[in-house]
Amino acid sequence: MKTTSLTDIHRLTWTALMAALIGAGAYLNLPIGPVPVSLQTFFVALAGFALGPKRGALAVGLYLLAGIAGLPVFAGGKSGIGHLCGPTGGFLIGFVFYAFIAGLARADENISWARGFVFGILGMVVLFALGAVWLKLSLDLTWARTWAAGVAPFILWGLIKTSLAVITGRHLIRAGLLPMRT
Template sequence: MTKNSLTDLHLLVWTALMAAAIGAGAYLIVPIGPVPISMQPFFIFLAGYVLGARRGALAVGLYLLAGTIGLPVFAGGKSGLGHLLGPTGGYLFGFMVSAWLCGLAGHHERVIPWIKGLAFGAGALLTAYAAGAAWLKFALGLTWYKAWLAGVVPFIPWDAVKVVLALLCVRYLARHNLLPGQR
């Protein structure tokens, strides 16, 4: 195998690993209403930071595909197209854009700068919240205010912590040359 094919294989393994971690994060939940608090966002942000925009979104896409075909990887061990199109579907689709945005923070840099990483993480959160609250509003027939209260407000502090933790993890991995593509 050539060096490029080994690097490609390494990135492929990391992409699959991050998709699996997102699925595992779905089992770590606190059920507080129609949208549970889970560790999925942490792994989604981490996938973007670690793999970059394209591969981070690909990892989330792989996770969504696994859940759609019937693997129990959605929150609470659920799966299927019905769940993907249910009340939490907007968040699931928003997660793909969230990983892409985190990946734009500069995974190719030696260590992602704090301000840049946090700014892109905040953008990722806003994207997931916007898609999720809009979908929740229409799926459950809520007002915008109720969709915001049920689908965004309870998650803001938890998800902000997850962005910071994901950024800490990727900075640690970068400093110790453990990221894919690093030597």
């Protein structure tokens, strides 16, 4: 399919919008336990479902660059390269992989329920694996403590947010609001 400059602008706008929503998701949270549950992962998965693997990962990359540049887009209004290299840095980097893998669900300009859930959960597994390894190494925790602090409390929330992202992505595609996948 031949693209036009308007199609390119549409894609760029959605990519920037998803990056901004991921940043806003850091402020939309439920303060439970030592680490609040934010809507960032919902928007990361939605970026993949809405934009496909490349543009979804690009949206997360833009979000990370904004945080590194000093915009307060990381959890708790934090920013800077130091935060990216801190204990939660593996989760932040894992966002790129999560969006890419979730984006693979958008096969033929649509997302089936099965593909959405499978690729969303696979992306979530990669996100948690990268985040857990980084957390363990940066804080010198045991695997049991890493699991208890950085993974277990977020699994159910991750499944809920991934499910909601599939629903939202399917709705946006059916409504014709999203650009074609690239």
